[in-house]
Amino acid sequence: MLAGTATAVxxxxxxxxxxxxxxAQAAPAPPRTSLGSAAVTTAALPVARMFITRRILFAxxxxxxxxxxxxxxxxxxxFATNLWLPSSxxxxxxxxxxxxxxxxAAGVAGNWERTIASASAPIEALGALAIAGAHERxxxxxxxxxxxxxxxxxxxxxxxxxxxxxxxxxxxxxxAAGTVLNARITIYGCVGPGGGFCGGMAGGGRVFEGAxxxxxxxxxGTKVRIHGDPTGRVYECLDRGALPATWVDVxxxxxxxxxxxxxxxxxxxxxxxxxx
Numbered sequence: 001m002l003a004g005t006a007t008a009v010x011x012x013x014x015x016x017x018x019x020x021x022x023x024a025q026a027a028p029a030p031p032r033t034s035l036g037s038a039a040v041t042t043a044a045l046p047v048a049r050m051f052i053t054r055r056i057l058f059a060x061x062x063x064x065x066x067x068x069x070x071x072x073x074x075x076x077x078x079f080a081t082n083l084w085l086p087s088s089x090x091x092x093x094x095x096x097x098x099x100x101x102x103x104x105a106a107g108v109a110g111n112w113e114r115t116i117a118s119a120s121a122p123i124e125a126l127g128a129l130a131i132a133g134a135h136e137r138x139x140x141x142x143x144x145x146x147x148x149x150x151x152x153x154x155x156x157x158x159x160x161x162x163x164x165x166x167x168x169x170x171x172x173x174x175x176a177a178g179t180v181l182n183a184r185i186t187i188y189g190c191v192g193p194g195g196g197f198c199g200g201m202a203g204g205g206r207v208f209e210g211a212x213x214x215x216x217x218x219x220x221g222t223k224v225r226i227h228g229d230p231t232g233r234v235y236e237c238l239d240r241g242a243l244p245a246t247w248v249d250v251x252x253x254x255x256x257x258x259x260x261x262x263x264x265x266x267x268x269x270x271x272x273x274x275x276x
Contacts, residue, residue, distance in 0.1 A: 160191050161198040163253055164206030168236055171221025172276060179274040183246040185226060186268060187258030188213065195255045203238035213239035213249040223275040224248060228265050234275055248272060 190198035190207065201207055203220040214222065214237035222237040226248070235250055243249065252258030262268070 156191075162206075163190075164208035164211075166208045166210055167205050169203060169221035169238060171219065173222035173274050174219055175222070175274040177274060177276060180227075180271050181246050181274070183224075183226075183248050183270065183272045184243075184268055185262065185265060185270045185272075186247070186249045187252055187255060187262055188249050189252040189255035189258055191253065192255035192257075193259070197251070201239035203240070205238065207239065207251050209251060209253055210234075211236060211238045211251045213237070213241045213243070213251070215243040215245045215247040216240070217245040218248070221276075224272040225275055226250075226265060227271040227273065229261075230264050231261070246272070 188197050189195045197207060199206065201211060201213075210233060212224075212235040218224070218237045220237055220240075223234050224237070225232070225234050235248065237248075239249075239251070241247075241249060250258065250261075252261065
């Protein structure tokens, strides 16, 4: 209030920089008479008083206007705030803790922690769910790996050379049937470690499982049975190699199968029995 009054008075004083000229400008100077300066001064005083009174009233009105403006600023600010910002009643601030439903369910005591704990699954059930999820993930990974392996095997089989068709020379061996000989037993094949033998045989035809490459002391067509062979198969000498006597090199399409078979036989030395 004091600041507003001071401002108004300052404005009035700035309007009339000094009061002394006001007396001179209030009214035109009366003509000088012979009564002297005292009569002139007495006639000018009412005019000067009226002028000062109006100036004071003007200053008071300015002060009241400044006070009114200063008082209206907070009200205008509050009105603008309510107009531009959403009211607090429409704001839905998230209260900390559980929802209102869980708070209501907690009862008068308001123990919403216990309410949430009682509504949650027990720790044993959660553990079982976690273990089941891990097993399901492992199962999915295993199935995916098996599918990938099957696809790779299928691709290899499609790219591998075809298997030969079994046949027989039906030739005599030159030995009496049932003759037993000590022989070296090895394997060879088309695919797998050390493979690459996929074409024709020296005795004719394409290689097939059941054929064997034999040393020269076992003529083409000789059929033998290997002691200790879990398959009990009869092998026929249809291929040849630079093999010292007596040697039987059994053919497997996949050399990995041949290596596993040879471990069951018991080594590279075994007895063979002449079948024909």
